[in-house]
Amino acid sequence: xxxxxxxxxxxxxxxxxxxxxxxxxxxxxxxxxxxxxxxxxxxxxxxxxxxxxxxxxxxxxxxxxxxxxxxxxxxxxxxxxxxxxxxxxxxxxxxxxxxxxxxxxxxxxxxxxxxxxxxxxxxxxxxxxxxxxxxxxxxxxxxxxxxxxxxxxxxxxxxxxxxxxxxxxxxxxxxxxxxxxxxxxxxxxxxxxxxxxxxxxxxxxxxxxxxxxxxxxxxxxxxxxxxxxxxxxxxxxxxxxx
Amino acid sequence: xxxxxxxxxxxxxxxxxxxxxxxxxxxxxxxxxxxxxxxxxxxxxxxxxxxxxxxxxxxxxxxxxxxxxxxxxxxxxxxxxxxxxxxxxxxxxxxxxxxxxxxxxxxxxxxxxxxxxxxxxxxxxxxxxxxxxxxxxxxxxxxxxxxxxxxxxxxxxxxxxxxxxxxxxxxxxxxxxxxxxxxxxxxxxxxxxxxxxxxxxxxxxxxxxxxxxxxxxxxxxxxxxxxxxxxxxxxxxxxxxx
Numbered sequence: 370x371x372x373x374x375x376x377x378x379x380x381x382x383x384x385x386x387x388x389x390x391x392x393x394x395x396x397x398x399x400x401x402x403x404x405x406x407x408x409x410x411x412x413x414x415x416x417x418x419x420x421x422x423x424x425x426x427x428x429x430x431x432x433x434x435x436x437x438x439x440x441x442x443x444x445x446x447x448x449x450x451x452x453x454x455x456x457x458x459x460x461x462x463x464x465x466x467x468x469x470x471x472x473x474x475x476x477x478x479x480x481x482x483x484x485x486x487x488x489x490x491x492x493x494x495x496x497x498x499x500x501x502x503x504x505x506x507x508x509x510x511x512x513x514x515x516x517x518x519x520x521x522x523x524x525x526x527x528x529x530x531x532x533x534x535x536x537x538x539x540x541x542x543x544x545x546x547x548x549x550x551x552x553x554x555x556x557x558x559x560x561x562x563x564x565x566x567x568x569x570x571x572x573x574x575x576x577x578x579x580x581x582x583x584x585x586x587x588x589x590x591x592x593x594x595x596x597x598x599x600x601x602x603x604x605x606x607x608x609x610x611x
Numbered sequence: 612x613x614x615x616x617x618x619x620x621x622x623x624x625x626x627x628x629x630x631x632x633x634x635x636x637x638x639x640x641x642x643x644x645x646x647x648x649x650x651x652x653x654x655x656x657x658x659x660x661x662x663x664x665x666x667x668x669x670x671x672x673x674x675x676x677x678x679x680x681x682x683x684x685x686x687x688x689x690x691x692x693x694x695x696x697x698x699x700x701x702x703x704x705x706x707x708x709x710x711x712x713x714x715x716x717x718x719x720x721x722x723x724x725x726x727x728x729x730x731x732x733x734x735x736x737x738x739x740x741x742x743x744x745x746x747x748x749x750x751x752x753x754x755x756x757x758x759x760x761x762x763x764x765x766x767x768x769x770x771x772x773x774x775x776x777x778x779x780x781x782x783x784x785x786x787x788x789x790x791x792x793x794x795x796x797x798x799x800x801x802x803x804x805x806x807x808x809x810x811x812x813x814x815x816x817x818x819x820x821x822x823x824x825x826x827x828x829x830x831x832x833x834x835x836x837x838x839x840x841x842x843x844x845x846x847x848x849x850x851x852x853x
Contacts, residue, residue, distance in 0.1 A: 423768065424768050424769075424770065425708050425765075425768070426764060426765070427711070428715045428718075428758075438704060440707055440708075440711060441711055442710075442711045442714040442715060444686075444714055445710050445711040445714055448690075448707065448710065449707050462680060465680075465687055465690065465691050466667050468684075468687050469667075469669070469682060469683055469684045469687040472684040472687055473670045473683075473684060476721075479718075479721060483729075487725075487729045487730060487742060487746065488729060488742060488745045488746045488749060489745070489746055489748075489749030489753070489754075490749075490754075491753050492749065497745070500729060500730060500745070503730045503731070503739070503742070504729065504730045504731055506731075507730060507731030507733055508731070511731070511733050512731075519668075519670050522668060523667075523668070526665065526666050526667070526668065527666075528666065
């Protein structure tokens with residue numbers, strides 16, 4: 370049976386980390402909220418499902434349904450999917466390490482989001498612009514190089530070589546790092562270009578992932594929504610001076 | 612062999628979620644950075660270990676060493692420890708659900724931290740006070756009730772009853788929720804008291820956890836550092852009006 374992914378239909382957002390893993394694995398899945406209303410699609414139906422989930426309601430989208438199991442939290446979804454779709458190593462050590470990398474990617478994603486929403490998620494960007502300018506500066510100058518430097522170190526120290534984050538095969542950490550770098554390039558083209566100069570293996574990793582046949586085919590499809598100013602990665606030129 | 616926990620020695624911080632789980636389980640562990648310098652303690656030794664970790668270097672403290680395994684990221688440490696110290700159910704479904712709750716706790720912890728550091732972790736609170744006032748207000752009025760309401764729902768919907776988050780026994784999600792509520796009470800005494808009125812099972816859960824013999828004995832020991840204004844949960848009265 371196909372996996373059911375439930376996420377905001379119009380944006381990439383956090384759901385994109387799950388979509389990319391499913392696409393790379395060639396797994397069958399339905400992006401439920403993108404279906405027509407008559408087939409159970411739409412945001413309202415998704416939010417009803419979230420509230421009505423009788424025993425183990427997720428806190429927020431994305432959530433995954435696999436038969437009678439419902440799992441929320443992006444990293445937990447990937448933890449669950451990894452072994453099932455062949456995107457994580459066999460050993461417990463590899464699985465925990467892959468998850469540890471995913472959680473660090475999630476930390477950077479959250480900090481990226483906060484560059485345009487430093488005061489609160491309930492307010493518009495326009496209502497927190499002075500704060501965003503300060504936060505984005507700290508992000509560009511300190512946090513981005515620190516995080517990307519860590520991913521570089523992980524690639525360098527992988528005994529199987531710097532083509533993958535863990536071992537010699539693609540894991541969900543690889544698809545997630547790819548999405549993170551893509552998002553940073555969209556939101557902070559200048560700062561990201563500068564930062565990637567210092568981490569050549571991260572840049573090469575992103576290029577290699579983009580060339581994976583299934584990823585490339587997904588990126589060219591209509592299933593891949595464009596980046597935009599309703600998602601995590603937003604391009605506000607004032608937050609990324611040349 | 613005792614687990615080695617590596618974390619900033621003077622604060623509770625994120626390491627406290629690991630300490631509480633180890634304490635509740637009665638597991639043997641060494642809080643390495645709190646040892647005297649001659650025995651490998653101290654912050655410098657910890658940061659050297661982090662950098663020098665040859666293959667799988669954690670991004671930041673806390674990290675756990677178990678023999679030759681080194682694991683970073685609070686939630687990944689608890690994922691690893693849970694089955695070993697008896698603080699998670701046996702089934703995969705229970706394990707994923709417990710982890711999903713832990714990740715949601717981690718999200719709220721991060722948002723709590725950002726109330727006093729909305730602009731950047733590299734700046735002092737005093738240099739981001741106007742932003743902190745706005746962010747804390749959004750946190751008190753919107754985010755805190757939303758998160759606590761979700762924990763209440765999880766307790767209510769637990770088929771084994773509202774004494775635990777998952778099933779009929781204490782898991783690391785329970786020790787973590789306890790620490791989160793303790794921290795909120797310290798940082799936002801007024802707002803938290805008001806919010807807890809609306810979630811009686813969360814309040815009762817925290818009281819029950821505080822009465823667990825091992826937790827009670829830990830809280831009374833010198834191993835429990837006090838809350839303070841260098842940690843995640845900080846009491847700045849201006850962020851919590853009566």
